[in-house]
Amino acid sequence: MPAERFTLQAVGDSALLVGFDNEISEAIHDQVLTLAQSLDEEPIEGAREIVSGYRTVLVHFDPLVIDFESLGEALHARTGGESRPRPTGRHWQVPALYGGVAAYDLDRIAHDKGLTVEDVIRIHSGSTYRVYMVGFAPGWTFLGGLDPRLFTPRLETPRQEVPAGCISIGGQQTLVGGPSMPSGWNLIGQTPERLFAPERESAFLLAAGDRVSFRVIEQEEFDRLAEQSEDGNCVTRELPWS
């Protein structure tokens, strides 16, 4: 592992934030994933839960078991050790209905960019994305790798409620949502997949480090897949990791 620079900061008395360089990049995110994987595989006693972000790893700990300094030293020892391969994830092909009832902002984005709606769909579904973070609400998945032609600032006033499975754009990122929540991102489509289904054996599908491609579907297929998804089936396909 290359010599990494990182900061350790207290987030209250029960969490420690490991911060890598302050940017969104695959290289930084690789460092995040490598550390998070190491802490999952060989836990530090007293560390209760590891949550990774774009450039940070938050280590929740029990202050009655370990103190901040000791945890910091253990983390330093961990990151200075032998080199580890960057963890590989899974590559998912998520069905996506562009337009449709959920896509309030698709026409506006196309118009503002001087593109046709078909262009926007072609560009958005033509990229392979990296999952940087799952968070905010169950199954909400933040993706990097958006084509710069589609960068669109967030809405000034968030919507009180957006549909489950929304596909949206916020700044340089795109996301695919879990259950219905408030959101200030620009909606362009919807997946019939339930990214969080508590009754399903695999309650979650996507994880940080995975790859996501979108497969364009039409309303008829959306309705059929949505029904299957409601019945507890996974309607996302897994592609080989290459």
Added chain:
Amino acid sequence: MTVDISGGLRIHRITLLCQLQDLGRFGYQGFGVNRSGAMDSYSMRLANILAGNPQGTACLEFALAGAVFEVTCESIRVGFIGDFPLKINGSERLSNASHFLREGDRLEIGASQGGTHGYLAVSGGFAVEPQLGSVATHLRSQLGGFGLPMASGTILPVNQQRALPAAERYFTGEVLRQFNGQIRVIRGPQFDHFTDKGQADFFDQAFAIGRQIDRMGYRLSGHAIEHAGSGNIISEPVLPGCIQVPADGMPIVLMADCGTVGGYPKIATVISVDLGRMAQLAPGTSFIFEEVSVAEARAFLQREAALLSQLANGVSGS
């Protein structure tokens, strides 16, 4: 375990502000699952001690409003903690106390008279299956709780259908924590995202609990805190107690149901022993933030844990 679900607490009157909560759902925050859990875990632990339960046993949490129940099992010991008036079969009884109830007894919890959250523990705990490791209710993600309509007529099942008669026990004074107008915090990871003036104002000016408060967060009112930068950061994991300051400068204290990530700079974090204290404050209550070190906060938590285990062993406090 098979459970006789005919016995427990039959709901006569209830509101959506009554939810089953435990110490929270850990292990899935990396998938966006909210931690949830009791808003005031110290009070929840006390209620369990009164009922003779392990401290982390799930309780009914009441926010502002109360409820009315009828006992449908042979006998039960309940523990209640909170500034809510209590009646049993129409007679006023002590809050912050344990009570022995028999089948047919009517337990009435009135509306809050001060602190905003109350906790009801039943001996043996409620009979519910955990989801993702916890029974904590999170309505939006449809996790936790009883899986039953929280409505008149529903019986909330309990694990033990019979309790031994026991002397009533109650807590007073120090054990119940008097609010002294201070909330203690540790500097947050983005403390330097605020100007010198913003940092000084945060500690020097009084804040009040705003009108927009819920299980996700408490918005504060008072002096706007001045940002040094844009007021945005790359989104990162957060937890209850984090004090985010959006661009308008008005702090929001994240509470039990907060999202797992946030994109606003965090000026400070409420320490563990004061988060429950803060959760009890009603809108309009004013207070100041006082800075403490990580080591001090840990010492306060150790002291609290020691007190709780003394109380659980019946050594002091009642």
